[in-house]
Amino acid sequence: METQTAQPKIVAAPPGVEGPGYFATSFDRAIGMAKQYSIWPLPFATSCCGIEFMATMASNYDLARFGAERLSFSPRQADLLMVMGTIAKKMGPVLKQVYEQMAEPRWVIAVGACASSGGIFDTYSVLQGIDQIIPVDVYVPGCPPRPEQIIDGFMRIQDLVHNESIRRRNSPEYKALLESYGIK
């Protein structure tokens, strides 16, 4: 009887030119691959979606499998702002300041109906979606979404991190986007 040893799963090499004794690829590809598996998320949890995120972080769903082991509770070192929960209008400037404190490159994921659109709270005191004050890369629907959905949203962020140009953040389109939000 043959014994099976578990083979560690290794990420496939990025597209490139391969020959005997060498492998050539672009910086974009190699750096993108590395960054994709070392995202530091900053959880901005204000309500029940934050509870789902706690489950997502914990051992059952284990966000650490995706290289996001290390949560950053300081925006200065964070790569990904995860906004989970209802954002009251009074919280809006706080959220915007947290976003402004993050260093480039930075991504934002809006988890749940409230962060994405205000959700059921169509009322005078609640911000109708965080994209009114900061740009959002990925929206996760649900009220609240299950941990699988949050992980799926996180993987869409990984796709962005992997595939977008490392210079995208210098592009005129990106600068115009931030300009439209009044963010320098």
Next chain:
Amino acid sequence: MSDTVDYSKVVSRIGEKFGERVHSPEQPYGMLTLRTDRDTIIPLLQFLRDDEEMQFIFLTDICGVHYPDRAEKFEVVYHIHSLIHNLRVRLKVGLSGEPKIPTAVHVFKGANWMERETYDFYGIVFEGHPNLKRILNVDEMTIFPMRKEYPLEDNTRSDKNDAMFGRGMLPGQNN
């Protein structure tokens, strides 16, 4: 609290002191409710607080009510509590004309934030308040959101289809 709570002593003490200025005693859900006017409310609160027998020393809440169809469009409601007798009294003041009423902060310090909240949501001005500004809503807000003329919904939204929220059109009707 049941309907059997005996408030007769409280009512008679208030009657001796204020006569007809404090009127319409009721006991909905067992809690004594009295009506008065804006000139009497502060002396009344002071009297109930300082009376050695009754000792209504705790101000539970101040809140506003908007009745757009009444002559007295606004009402301010005070809840006070006598801790040693475990008695609660509700005092209502109807406001006709300008929604203005004297502040109660000189009687109960706790009235400060309660009056700010009432101002924030109803625009009722508490004259003599040391710091009457918004407390819960954003400072930039231009409306008093609990007044009935303002819609509950966020008035800045532009991307929501009313039909999806069950309002604005009949079932089966398209835009």
